[in-house]
Amino acid sequence: MRLIPDTHFDFAGKRGLFFGLTGVLLLISIGSLVFRGFKYGVDFTGGSLLQIRFEKRVSVEAMRSALSAVGEGGATIQQDERGDFFVRVKPKDFGGQETFSSVLGRQLSAAFPDNPFEVLREETVGPQVSRELQGKVLLALAIGLIGILIYVSFRFNFQFGVAAVMSLIVVTIIELGFLSLTGMEITMTVIAALLTVIGYAVNDSIVVSDRIREDVRKIRQETFLQIVNRALNETLSRTVITGLSVFFVLIALLLLGAASIKDFAAIMLVGMVMGTYSSIFVVANAVVEWEQRFPSKRRR
Numbered sequence: 001m002r003l004i005p006d007t008h009f010d011f012a013g014k015r016g017l018f019f020g021l022t023g024v025l026l027l028i029s030i031g032s033l034v035f036r037g038f039k040y041g042v043d044f045t046g047g048s049l050l051q052i053r054f055e056k057r058v059s060v061e062a063m064r065s066a067l068s069a070v071g072e073g074g075a076t077i078q079q080d081e082r083g084d085f086f087v088r089v090k091p092k093d094f095g096g097q098e099t100f101s102s103v104l105g106r107q108l109s110a111a112f113p114d115n116p117f118e119v120l121r122e123e124t125v126g127p128q129v130s131r132e133l134q135g136k137v138l139l140a141l142a143i144g145l146i147g148i149l150i151y152v153s154f155r156f157n158f159q160f161g162v163a164a165v166m167s168l169i170v171v172t173i174i175e176l177g178f179l180s181l182t183g184m185e186i187t188m189t190v191i192a193a194l195l196t197v198i199g200y201a202v203n204d205s206i207v208v209s210d211r212i213r214e215d216v217r218k219i220r221q222e223t224f225l226q227i228v229n230r231a232l233n234e235t236l237s238r239t240v241i242t243g244l245s246v247f248f249v250l251i252a253l254l255l256l257g258a259a260s261i262k263d264f265a266a267i268m269l270v271g272m273v274m275g276t277y278s279s280i281f282v283v284a285n286a287v288v289e290w291e292q293r294f295p296s297k298r299r300r
Helices: 014-034 059-066 100-111 129-153 158-182 188-218 225-254 259-293
Strands: 047-054 076-079 087-090 117-125
Touching: 014 076, 014 158, 047 188, 059 087, 059 100, 059 158, 076 129, 076 158, 100 117, 129 158, 158 188, 158 259, 188 259, 225 259
Parallel strands: none
Antiparallel strands: 047 087, 047 117, 076 087
């Protein structure tokens, strides 16, 4: 099925423009990472997270007052459109068998005696576990990028391997910049979304690289730049169909999903756009630039 038949866009010929745009996005993202940094969730800082739903809507100010009464006035409080509260506190020893959930539960019952509530979710992570998670996440990302470089280098060649990893680094930095700019908390759900985005991006890159390789083998009368343009135009219909399919699903999750799903959907949405962009405008154009500067023996 070809949604966009017989296109002749000069993707590779305009690579300077796309390199410039990519550079601007990277500068914005890196600037945000340097000056704003990240907002880490309970998974990486340790502490407790509670999701609480009241029968009748309660204001954030009233919840803040109830938390202050148990010594947690500095807790992070978020309220979604349904009125559910997401309360995050730093690690604290309440003594004996007491937990933050039990202490807060008693206080909420006293503060809102005529308004029953339910604790929908409770997560507690110790500081030692959170530090271990940080190290394991960085290790997983590093192993993933190295594995992709090795796989793509064997399947295609070293040029495509380096270009694919470069593309994934670009996507990852821009995604992290998005998290920093929006103030979204870094949680295990967010890390899962980032790893999913990396998988999506590398799949797109492999599809494009595979078509370029096939066309290079079949076509001898055209330059490498012309072959890359041909391959990108040939895969454009597939790229648009795949992208739109994922896009509509993510929009539905973003609009209708629970609060815990919305962060995942938002990151995936940005990642899907950037993954598609990078496979066309970063991977292919990086290989073209490499070939222009250091022609392979087969193309000389």
